């Protein structure tokens with residue numbers, strides 16, 4: 293569902309631009325609002341959320357989808373943890389649909405899906421691993437890297453239940469905004485994928501804004 297926000301970018305507490313192939317890791321306090329902006333369109337932002345006090349509690353696609361009874365994320369969706377507690381609620385969305393079934397790209401999946409020579413291409417899982425290695429202060433380990441949200445990514449489910457990576461439904465300037473229901477660590481990989489249309493074959497930057 294398309295819903296817009298009244299929050300002004302100038303009033304944001306902080307703004308971060310994330311280049312394609314780069315990551316963002318940081319804390320978001322309970323009650324703060326986070327916006328991701330697809331600056332140039334058709335970009336996927338592969339995102340994980342953790343309880344800031346205990347990263348073994350983390351975003352769960354299964355709990356989220358079961359509780360809302362729908363496979364797509366949009367305004368009104370409550371992103372839930374593996375303890376089935378609310379982590380964030382999507383409060384504005386000008387894209388209309390976000391995926392949480394397709395998973396993140398990895399060198400292994402690139403090799404299986406596309407070609408052996410794709411093994412050396414940069415992937416979201418590498419960016420997450422780099423983030424948690426460069427920022428040990430958040431206490432997130434390799435075993436905490438789990439299923440994720442793909443903001444702005446279009447993975448329609450076909451009539452017979454198949455998943456397909458389709459051309460994006462996002463466009464330049466579209467955004468999704470969510471309010472934290474607990475103190476969180478957010479980990480975003482701005483996807484460098486070049487083998488499928490999730491980034492329109494042209495990975496571009498996204499912006500992240502945080503409001504009190």
Ligand SMILES: [Zn+2]
Nearest residue numbers: 397416483485
């Ligand atoms: Zn990716």
